[in-house]
Amino acid sequence: MILIGASAVALQATELGGSPGWVGRLGGGTREFSLGNAVGACEPGALDAWWNPASLPLRNGWDLSLSAEQRPLDRQGGAIGAATNIGSRIGVGATVLYRRDANVPLYDADEAPMGTSTPYFLQTQIGLGLRVTRQISIGASFGVYSEDLDLDGVTTYRAPARIDLAALYRGPDTLWAVAVLIRNVGLTSDLIAHEDRSGASSDGTSSTNAGIVPRTLEISGRYRYHPAKSQSIDFLLTPVVQMPGEAFIDSDDATLGWRAGLEWRPDANWALRAGYEQGSWGIGGGLRLLPWQEDTTASRQNLWLDYGAMIERETGASLLSVGLRGSL
C-alpha cells in the first residue's frame, strides 16, 4: 500500500514539477538547507519573510543573512534576507531567493552550437508580522517572481504577485511551537496566483504560457529538548501539501511531501544539523564567530558561519552551501 501510495504521489509530483514556482519550493538559506527546510516553526531568523512571516515580530533588533550554494549541473543559488521589529508587536522583513544556471549550452535542431545561456531566477518576498498574544502571532508576505532566461527573443519578466499567510503558536515554555503557512494565494477573485509568461520564437511568433502557481500548505512543528543545561536539541517536522490544480482542496492534484530536521547545540557557540526533504538528505553545522559570553547576554550581537552539504536524490550528487547569519 505504501508503494502504491508513493507511486501515486510521484505521478502527481510530475504535475508539480511542470508548474511555476520551483524557485520558492527550493527555498533558501544555509541553515535552513541543512535542516531539510523544515524551519517554519524555528526560532526567528533573517529569512522569515520567506519561511514564516508570523515570526517577524518575535525579535528585538536586526537579523541579517547571506548564503550561497553550488548544486550539481551548474546550478547556483543563494538567499539574502533582513528582518527587524517595529515596536514590541510588529515585525517586517524581506527575502530574496536567487537561482541561476551558469552554463546552458544551446544547440539548434541540427545540433549546431548556438552559444550558451546563463538564466537566472528571482523570488522576492516582503513580509509583515503581528504579535497577537504572547503565544500567538500572525503574518503575511507579498511575493514577486521574475526571471531572465538569457535567450534572444524571449520576454521573461513575469509579475505573478502572490501572498503567503502564516500563523504561529508557541507553547508557554517555548519548548514547542506550531506554525501554519499557506503560500501562493493569488490576488485575483479566485485567489489563485496565475502566472503568464510570454516569449517570441526565433521566427517571430509570439506565444503565451499561462500557469497556476501551486498553492502550498505547510504545517511545521518544533520541539526542543534539553539533555543538559547548556545543550539543546530541536526536532523539526513539516508536512507539505502542494496543490497545483485550481481547486483549493483537490485530492486528485494534491501531493504530500515531508521535511524533517534536527539541530543539536552542544553549547552556545556551535551547532550540528541534519535534515531530510523529499528523499534528499543533508547535514551541516554552524560556528558562532563572535563567541557567546556570560556577561554580554544583554546584547543580541552575534555572527554565525553556517555550512551544509546534501546528497540530492535525483542527481545523486553532493551540493554545498555556505552562509553568514548575524544579529544586531
Add this chain to the structure above:
Amino acid sequence: MKILSILTALSAACAAQGLPGNFEAVVVTDSAQAFVVNYQSQTTRIRFGGDSASGYATWDAPLPVANQAADIPVWQPLPRPGRTLVPLAILDANRKGLLNGFLRIARDSMRQIGSGSLQGSLRPMPTQWAAGGDTSWGIGDSSRIIWRLDEKDSLSAYGFSGTAGLVRLLDCGGCDLSKSQPGFKLDTFALLRGIARDSATRTLWLAGPSGLWSSSAAGRSRRDSSASLGVWAGNRAILYRSGRSLLWADSAGGNFRAVSGDTSSFAGNSIASVAWLGDTAWIVMSRNGLGLSGLLRIVRGQVISSTGKSPALVDAEDGLPFTNDVNLASVSIESATGRIWIASRGEGLAVSSNNGRSWRLIRHQAALKKNLLEVRVSPTRLESGSSLVGYSLDQAGNVDIDIFNGAMEPVRNLTRSAPRPAGLRSEDPLQDRWNGCTDKGKLAAIGLYYVRVRSGNQTAWGKVFQLKGGSSCAQ
C-alpha cells in the same frame, strides 16, 4: 564571468566538428553509415564522413592508390550487405585497372578510420582486368556490380558476395549473348548504360542502346528493343529507363509496364541513384544540365505523392529538410531498419525512419561523448514540435529518460527501461523526444528543464528550455 562565458562558447565551438553540408554520396549498411563527402580529384585523398559510434564526423583518408596516377576519374561507393565492410571501387587514372578497396566502417573500427588511416584492404583484381587497351568501366545499378568492356567486345561483370569478394556474374568474350537474338552485338554496348542483378531470380540485366537484355540460368533474351538508359534491380522489382519512359516489372518475371501516376518529373531528368525498400523504389533524379534534382518515390509501379502536387517530387512540402532547388546526390537505405538516407550537395543529409513520413536533417551533428557521458537536447530551445534527447551508448542497453525542473522535481518520464542500440541518437521521430508536456498531459511552464538519461550504472544530464506557448499538448 563574462570571460568564463566566452571561454565556454569557444570551447563548445571547437568541440563541434560536425559534418559539412556537401555530400557526393551516402552509403549505408545494416550496422553503419559512410558518407563520401567529397574528394580531391587531383590527389589520391578522399574525404569521408560516417557514424563514428558517438556522432557523425568526417575525416580525410589517403586512398590505397598512392602509386597510381593522380586522378580518380570514376569512383563509386558500393554498398555491400555485410556488417562490417563497404566496398569502394575506384578506377585508376588510365582506366586500365580497377582498385577494389574496402572501407571498414564497423562501429568498433570507426575510430581507427577517424584517426586518419583508411582501413581498406585491396582485394585481388581479376587478372584479365589488368590488361590494357581501350577499356570501358562502369558501376551497376544499386552498385553491387562492376562491369568492364574491352576493345575486343569482351564484357565481364562482377558482383560482391559475402565471403568470396568479387564473383563473376558474366563473362562474355566477343559477346554474342544470344546467337538467336540478332542485333545483339557487343559493339552496340560500347555505350552500355547499366547493369543490374536481380538477386531473387539471379537474373542479370543489361541496358544499352540496342535495348534491354537479360541473362540468367534459363538463357539470355532481349526484353526490349528500344534504347535503354539504365536498369535497376531490387529484391521485388526491376526499374528500367527507356527514352523518357520509366518502366516497372515485378521481379517474379512480370512484363514491364510504364510507371503510372504523375510522370511529369521524368522529362529532362536522369536517374542518379536508386534504393529499394520492399516494393518501393526511392529515386534521386538529377536534372540534366542544370544540376538540379529531386526525389521520387515509386510504389509498385506507381509514382506516389503524399501531397498530390505535380510534379510529384518529394520536397520541402513533404517535410524533406532541403530547399527545393537542392542538388541531391544519392539515396541509400538500411535494409535492417529501413532508414532512408538522402545525400545532398550543399545541404547535408536527410534521414527518415518512417518511410519518408518525416525527415531529420544531419549537418552539424558533432560527436557525442561515448559511454553516456553527454546528453545533448536539440533544439535546446523547444519552441514547437519536440526536442531530441541525443546520447551515445557504448553497447546496447535499456534506457530511462526523465525530465526535471530546476528544483529536481519530476516533470515527465519519457522512457522506462526502453531498449536502445549502441551508438547514435535515435532517428525515430517518436522516440527519445520531449514535446514539453508533463506526464499528466499538460504543457510544462516556460522555463529551463533538466534531462536525465540513465542506462545501467551510467547517468548523464542535458538541458532544454521549454518555450512553447498555450496550455495544450496537442500541437
